[in-house]
Amino acid sequence: MKRLVLYLLRHGKTMANENKLYCGFTNIPLSNLGKEELLILKEKINYPKADKYFTSGALRANETMNILYGDKDFEEVKGFFEYNFGDFEMKSYEELKSNKEYISWITDESSNFKCPGGESKAEYRNRIKDEFINFIERVKEENSVLLISHGGTIGTILEEFYDKSKSFYEWQPSYGRGYKLDLEILKSEFKILKITEI
Numbered sequence: 001m002k003r004l005v006l007y008l009l010r011h012g013k014t015m016a017n018e019n020k021l022y023c024g025f026t027n028i029p030l031s032n033l034g035k036e037e038l039l040i041l042k043e044k045i046n047y048p049k050a051d052k053y054f055t056s057g058a059l060r061a062n063e064t065m066n067i068l069y070g071d072k073d074f075e076e077v078k079g080f081f082e083y084n085f086g087d088f089e090m091k092s093y094e095e096l097k098s099n100k101e102y103i104s105w106i107t108d109e110s111s112n113f114k115c116p117g118g119e120s121k122a123e124y125r126n127r128i129k130d131e132f133i134n135f136i137e138r139v140k141e142e143n144s145v146l147l148i149s150h151g152g153t154i155g156t157i158l159e160e161f162y163d164k165s166k167s168f169y170e171w172q173p174s175y176g177r178g179y180k181l182d183l184e185i186l187k188s189e190f191k192i193l194k195i196t197e198i
Contacts, residue, residue, distance in 0.1 A: 002185040004139070007048050007146040007198065008154045009178035011064040012038040016090060017175065024082040024118070024152070026089045030063045034175065038067045041176045045198065048180065050146035052139065056080040061148045064176070068148075079131030082150035086118020128156040140185045154178060162192045173197070 013034030016023030030038070047068050055061040057076035065074055088096055088105070096102040105113050111121035119127070139145045155168030158179070163171075173179065180196040 005144040006181040022085040050144040056149040084118040086115035
């Protein structure tokens with residue numbers, strides 16, 4: 001049995017976040033406000049150090065890494081990229097609320113309705129679950145690792161592997177914030193013992 005500390009951080013704010021646009025696979029940078037907020041947080045929070053650093057590979061995640069951790073080396077794990085909203089990318093609820101396919105997507109209780117040109121909620125959840133299992137297998141010999149990714153990614157990980165009584169929306173941290181996860185690693189499985197907010 002081995003212990004692993006995993007830090008999950010959400011990237012800083014983007015123009016899409018500020019304007020309440022669906023932005024998953026669209027690879028946009030942090031906004032000026034997002035950068036400023038991260039610099040303020042960096043002064044207030046003692047961000048954790050880790051043995052290894054990772055991002056989802058999104059520009060906004062990589063820029064967050066650079067602001068918070070300077071020139072630390074990091075690897076990209078693209079399976080942790082945010083949800084692919086397909087044709088709904090970079091559009092607002094107001095723009096989409098009369099779209100029949102959009103209505104079908106937001107009211108779909110099966111989670112199998114696919115965004116046109118994107119993925120379904122079930123496909124996204126399975127992608128994140130599979131990537132997380134592979135990721136833990138990959139880093140299990142480390143003592144501590146840190147991943148900067150997305151609100152949906154972090155929320156899905158915690159809903160699926162820690163506490164299903166809270167939805168992934170409830171688990172999503174605010175921009176530049178996240179969680180410390182204490183994991184127990186066994187031969188063929190792992191368990192999240194506890195989480196602490198960062």
